[in-house]
Amino acid sequence: MKRILNSMPLVAFGILVAVLYSFLNQENEQLESVLVDQSVPEFKLPSLENPNNILSKSSVNKLPALINVWATWCIACRVEHPFLMQLKNESTLTVYGLNYKDDRNKALELLANDGNPFEFSIFDQQGKLAIDLGVYGAPETFFVDINGIIRERHVGALTQKVWKEKFERLLNEETDV
């Protein structure tokens, strides 16, 4: 009995190490979005391409679609850029850009050099629409279904793997109906 009791601190410590170790490789960066199953928020913002063109929720009308939050200062956005180009070329899905707290000229330059995967980009310099979307870091990607309802959100670069895991199923649902 005494031996068991004496070994308890070691056992407890072992359990603690095991529990903490199991958290190490977990991706806890992903906060769940409260926007899922909600409609796209209303907004009034200029387009990136033309400051005089004021866009609103009704401009996002080719559904289903992705809304991709991007910026030139965001490194992971460059990582996912080729995949967005691939989506544009190979998929029926529309991709809308939300240019987030960026410099207009730099953003236009990047699209001119690397290709523009977006139907259009909303120019959100103050991050107003981004706050309404619960954005906390670029890149973020939202899937909007045919009724204008947000169905999924991903924080971080959109890769082939993420696409397969989180978004492909949603697109298939939409096109089956």
Add this chain to the structure above:
Amino acid sequence: MFKSFFTLMLVTIFCNLVSANEPQVIYPFEDSVHEERFLSLLNELRCPKCQGSNLAGSNAPIANDLKREVYGLVKSGKTEEEVKAYLVDRYGNFIVYDPPFRPDTYALWFGPLFIFLITLSLILVILLTRFSNSKRNQ
């Protein structure tokens, strides 16, 4: 000689402290009730990017955006509850340090109680064995 060196060192340290805190935006208020509400909100709201700190303690771009948003809301006369509800609608319970009560958060809610009960029973077992041992030895 030593004294002047010491003074110089102190001055250097303080200069660095001042410059480290430089990019602080001033949020002016005319109403001191509003100002207090704003400051207490910054302490109670969590930064979504740097999840270990509150808005007051973070200088991340998103934290500064949210500070500005909270400033605007408070200035327009919104109550503390209204501001919190506004942010929870966008960022979830996460932002007010209020985890939902669901199967995957049971460990969070019951964990402390569980550990307390285990500790309590261990202490009881240890005390009881000691008690019975000392009785036997008498």
